[in-house]
Amino acid sequence: MKSRTKKETSSTKRAKPLTGKGVTSGLSVLGDRPTRPAAKSMESFPNPQRERDYVIHMQIPEFTCLCPKTGQPDFATLYLDYIPDRKCVELKSLKLYIWSFRNEGKFHEAVSNEILDDLVALLSPRFARLTAKFWVRGGIFTTVVAEHRAKGWKPQPAVEVARFADEKSVTERH
Numbered sequence: 001m002k003s004r005t006k007k008e009t010s011s012t013k014r015a016k017p018l019t020g021k022g023v024t025s026g027l028s029v030l031g032d033r034p035t036r037p038a039a040k041s042m043e044s045f046p047n048p049q050r051e052r053d054y055v056i057h058m059q060i061p062e063f064t065c066l067c068p069k070t071g072q073p074d075f076a077t078l079y080l081d082y083i084p085d086r087k088c089v090e091l092k093s094l095k096l097y098i099w100s101f102r103n104e105g106k107f108h109e110a111v112s113n114e115i116l117d118d119l120v121a122l123l124s125p126r127f128a129r130l131t132a133k134f135w136v137r138g139g140i141f142t143t144v145v146a147e148h149r150a151k152g153w154k155p156q157p158a159v160e161v162a163r164f165a166d167e168k169s170v171t172e173r174h
Contacts, residue, residue: 038099042122044087053126053156056088057081060098063132068105075135076108082119082128085150089123108134112144126153 060078067074078098097118101111112132120128127149134142 038096038102039093040097040100041093042097042118043090043093044122045090047084047086047088050084050086053083055081055083058091058094060095063098063101065101065111066103066105067137068107071105072137074108074137077133078115079131079133080119080128081131082123083126083155085124085126087123089119108132108142108144113146116146116148120148124150126150127155 058078058080060080063076063078064073065076066072098115101115104111106114112130115132116128116130119125119130125148127147129145129147132142132144132146134144
């Protein structure tokens with residue numbers, strides 16, 4: 001017991017504080033001042049597999065904005081699915097962009113479409129779908145689904161693949 005306490009104490013002494021000058025000096029602009037308002041811009045990078053249609057799926061569980069009528073917070077999980085063309089969205093910039101809505105009064109329908117429009121303007125994807133599942137307010141759950149399809153883009157036919165048994169069916173004895 002004594003050696004454990006001694007070990008914990010010595011490791012605590014070695015920990016460096018995360019405050020003070022210079023702690024954030026090496027961070028990029030996207031995180032150098034955590035108390036400033038979040039950016040309303042996003043960044044992109046080149047699609048590494050432009051010749052292929054593939055889906056990028058993201059879940060963003062911490063979306064918040066304000067009700068424009070009451071000022072109360074609205075909470076949602078955003079589900080973003082897109083098939084990139086030339087560009088993909090950079091995740092940290094997307095996170096900060098999403099945070100920028102925290103103090104804005106927007107109706108669910110307006111904010112969902114605004115986010116999709118901004119993503120389409122940045123990426124020009126072949127396909128994009130934003131599903132915004134807002135938590136209950138006044139006894140009503142709201143889900144908004146907004147989609148974009150590039151002009152002339154047609155999805156590849158779906159391929160039906162046999163499903164494999166889940167791990168549980170293999171590891172349990174009957």
